[in-house]
Amino acid sequence: MGKGTMRYWAAAKAAAGTHEEPYEAGTLAEALAEALSGRDEEFARVIRRSSFLIDGDPVGGRPHESVALPDGGVVEVLPPFAGG
DSSP, X not given: OEEEEEEEOTHHHHHHTXXXXXXXXXXXXXXXXXXXXXXXXXXXXXXXXXXXXXTTEEOXXXXXXXXXXXXXXXXXXEOOOSOO
């Protein structure tokens, strides 16, 4: 199980109430479950619509339970952005 940092951007930051927080998880699915624990439905809605980077690499459409997190990794939570 790795320890790392989850960083929130834009609407995810507003819904989380913080820019970043630590996680302790082996997969992206576990880290997101930890982040969702105790938070409201607005945060869950933003997370469901977000894309994710692990140490700068896009997760894309891979199932979150198959995405291993490295120790010391950084998960970037990127909600959909308006504009272009």
